[in-house]
Amino acid sequence: MPEFSGRSVRRSWAHQIPLLLWLVVLWMLLWGSFSWLNLVTGAIIAVLVTRVFYLPPVLLSGRFNLRWALVFSAHFVYDLIKGSIIVAWTAIRPGAVPRSSVIAVPLRTRSDLIMTLTTIAISLVPGSLVVETDRVRSLLYVHALATDDEAAVEQARQIVLTVEARIIRAMGSKDDLKRLVENRRAA
Amino acid sequence: MTAEETLTVLAGICLLFGALLSLAAGVGLLRFPDALSRMHAATKPQILGLIFILLAIALSNNNWATVATLIPVLLFQMMTAPISAHMIGRAAYRAGKRTDKHLLVDELEEAIDAAQAEAARHNR
Numbered sequence: 424m425p426e427f428s429g430r431s432v433r434r435s436w437a438h439q440i441p442l443l444l445w446l447v448v449l450w451m452l453l454w455g456s457f458s459w460l461n462l463v464t465g466a467i468i469a470v471l472v473t474r475v476f477y478l479p480p481v482l483l484s485g486r487f488n489l490r491w492a493l494v495f496s497a498h499f500v501y502d503l504i505k506g507s508i509i510v511a512w513t514a515i516r517p518g519a520v521p522r523s524s525v526i527a528v529p530l531r532t533r534s535d536l537i538m539t540l541t542t543i544a545i546s547l548v549p550g551s552l553v554v555e556t557d558r559v560r561s562l563l564y565v566h567a568l569a570t571d572d573e574a575a576v577e578q579a580r581q582i583v584l585t586v587e588a589r590i591i592r593a594m595g596s597k598d599d600l601k602r603l604v605e606n607r608r609a610a
Numbered sequence: 611m612t613a614e615e616t617l618t619v620l621a622g623i624c625l626l627f628g629a630l631l632s633l634a635a636g637v638g639l640l641r642f643p644d645a646l647s648r649m650h651a652a653t654k655p656q657i658l659g660l661i662f663i664l665l666a667i668a669l670s671n672n673n674w675a676t677v678a679t680l681i682p683v684l685l686f687q688m689m690t691a692p693i694s695a696h697m698i699g700r701a702a703y704r705a706g707k708r709t710d711k712h713l714l715v716d717e718l719e720e721a722i723d724a725a726q727a728e729a730a731r732h733n734r
Contacts, residue, residue, distance in 0.1 A: 452682045455675035507658035510650055511631060514638030523647055525703070527717040546692030547657055552649055553692070554699045555718055564718040566699060568650045576715050 441483065443469045484534065484596035491592040498589060499544060506549035513569055521571040525554060528583045530561040531602045537595050538563075541587045551579065617669050624666035631659035645702035653695040660687055 443466075450465035451457050513520065532538055538561060542553045545565060555564040567579035591599045611619075638651025664680045703718070 449682060449685075452678050455679045503658055507631060510638065511634030514634050514641055514651055520642055520647065522713060523644075524713055524715040525646075525718045526715060527721065542696070543689065543692045546653075546695055547688060549650055549657075552646065552653075552699050553696055554646070554703050557721075564721075566646045566649075566703075568647055570715075573715075 439473065443473065446472065483536065484594060484599070486596060487594050488592060491589060492594065495544075495586075495589040495593050498586075499548075502548045502586075506551075510549035510568065521569040523566060523568050524570040524576050524579070525564055525566050526570075526576055526580055528563045528565055528580050530563060530584075530587050531606050532561060532587060532591055532595060532599045533602075534596060534599060537587070537590055537599065540590050541583070544586050544590065545583055551583070617672065621666040621670040624662045624669065628659040628662035628666065631662065632656065635659070645706060646699055649695050649699045649702070653691050657688065657691060660684065 446469035447462065447465035450468060451461045454461050530538060530541065532541070535558070538556070538558070542556065542563060545551050545563070546553050550568045552566045552568075553563050554566045556562070557564075563583065565579065565583055567576070570576045570579050588603055591603050595603075635651050635656055639648055642648045642651055661684065664684055668677050668680055
């Protein structure tokens with residue numbers, strides 16, 4: 424749990440800067456132009472929005488690996504296209520639709536942000552959908568389409584873990600990375 | 611073929627792909643047996659379908675202001691689609707849990723049963 428001493432508040436303020444920058448960029452994208460006026464009004468609105476609609480600060484790990492972020496993005500686009508084609512084909516091909524499974528996937532991360540990003544990435548790829556999450560135990564319950572035997576179930580579980588591993592390597596904390604490596608060695 | 615014609619043809623191909631994916635989504639919505647499977651058809655092929663449609667718009671209307679406004683459209687769709695899918699999937703799971711014969715493995719049900727047994731033991 425974050426403690427709310429003066430120092431940690433200041434630090435979380437510094438951690439908010441990437442998110443404030445993102446809000447400014449979004450403001451400019453919505454206007455469709457990059458001008459000084461947009462920059463100034465965007466900055467004012469970003470600060471106002473984060474003050475008025477106060478949410479718990481998103482804790483960034485402070486680590487960012489560009490190479491792994493690119494690896495994750497490339498795999499994500501590939502999975503998105505592959506998954507879309509497979510689900511579309513499952514929908515239109517003749518014959519019965521295979522059964523699905525709800526599987527529990529124990530994640531290695533202890534960060535809310537990584538867990539959320541993993542959930543979004545998995546849910547965006549057709550064929551898998553997060554039905555329920557257990558935040559305390561870092562568990563995701565994933566509904567995997569067309570998993571008609573044990574091998575397919577295990578494969579679906581491995582896919583989720585691989586996506587999580589890529590996100591941790593891209594922007595997870597050192598702690599998460601350590602747990603990832605230990606988990607891999609144990610497996 | 612001039613450059614502009616090439617762009618128009620490419621935009622047309624993108625529109626066609628996007629439309630095909632939406633069609634497959636509609637067919638899946640009708641054919642998949644349970645609510646959870648239908649969520650896959652209802653929310654997912656649209657992401658790639660939407661990307662194709664947005665690409666078509668960007669190609670046929672090639673100026674940076676348009677592209678800049680298309681990016682938030684895609685980002686917000688990508689951020690909100692999983693959330694709506696998750697909420698509907700969760701509600702569907704809770705509503706139809708015991709009558710569902712379309713699942714091979716259901717580890718969530720096992721976890722819920724274990725938790726309920728634990729709660730019953732405490733209440734005794």
